[in-house]
Amino acid sequence: MTCAIIEDEPLARERLKNYISKTSDLKLSFIAENGIEATQLLRKHSVDIIFLDIHMPGISGIALLEKGITTAAVVITTAHHEFAVKGFELDVTDYLLKPFGYDRFLQAVEKAKYPRLPKDQHFFVKTEYRLEKILYSDLLYIEGMRDYRKLHTKTKTIMTLQTFRDFEYEIPASKVCRVHKSFMVSIENISSFSKSEIIINKVSIPVSETYRENFFKNLGRKF
Numbered sequence: 001m002t003c004a005i006i007e008d009e010p011l012a013r014e015r016l017k018n019y020i021s022k023t024s025d026l027k028l029s030f031i032a033e034n035g036i037e038a039t040q041l042l043r044k045h046s047v048d049i050i051f052l053d054i055h056m057p058g059i060s061g062i063a064l065l066e067k068g069i070t071t072a073a074v075v076i077t078t079a080h081h082e083f084a085v086k087g088f089e090l091d092v093t094d095y096l097l098k099p100f101g102y103d104r105f106l107q108a109v110e111k112a113k114y115p116r117l118p119k120d121q122h123f124f125v126k127t128e129y130r131l132e133k134i135l136y137s138d139l140l141y142i143e144g145m146r147d148y149r150k151l152h153t154k155t156k157t158i159m160t161l162q163t164f165r166d167f168e169y170e171i172p173a174s175k176v177c178r179v180h181k182s183f184m185v186s187i188e189n190i191s192s193f194s195k196s197e198i199i200i201n202k203v204s205i206p207v208s209e210t211y212r213e214n215f216f217k218n219l220g221r222k223f
Helices: 010-021 035-044 061-067 081-089 102-113 164-170 209-219
Strands: 002-006 027-032 049-052 073-078 094-097 122-127 130-135 139-145 148-153 157-160 176-180 183-186 197-200 203-206
Touching: 002 010, 002 035, 010 027, 010 102, 027 035, 035 061, 049 061, 061 073, 073 102, 094 102, 122 157, 139 164, 139 203, 164 176, 164 183, 176 203, 176 209, 183 197, 183 203
Parallel strands: 002 027, 002 049, 049 073, 073 094
Antiparallel strands: 122 130, 139 148, 139 183, 148 157, 176 183, 197 203
16 A cells, blocks of 8 residues: 655654554655645645644645545544544544554554545544444434433444534434434434334334424425
């Protein structure tokens, strides 16, 4: 796999060069020391993986991603954890916090080997100290539990402090729809429904009058 380093810190560049040289299935294509140089090189060279710093002179790593000039898998390398959410919104493959070791580097490379899902097939949820990818096809429903939201999937449950409003803003209602003050449901995984009830995975979920019209609209049905 061909890769590129986009990094303004000399020590960080050397560390990445060393890690790449130790990895038999990686080949370094080019190094850019700032966003402007990186933009020019990416237009000339196609690579499989980019190791990208966020804070750089000229054009930041985030701004570079927002330009959409590459289809490579992007691994962000930074000392700033606060950009993790923005990075994953831009569909990065992994987010490495400096200083990171060779084992953690290899984990990111392994992730980059697999085809990435289109954004319309998944979303990320904040849980504990990480962001977890949820496939729309795996999600069953989201349940409100006081200050928490509980995501029920086909294989596990996930607790988050994200609000229903957060999910309504982030997720298309054609995929996951609000049906009650305490529930959102995956349209794809509905087994059956009536005016007042939805069955998903043998669980009965109420449909309230407030959300009924919008729910049927997203189903493309009338009752």
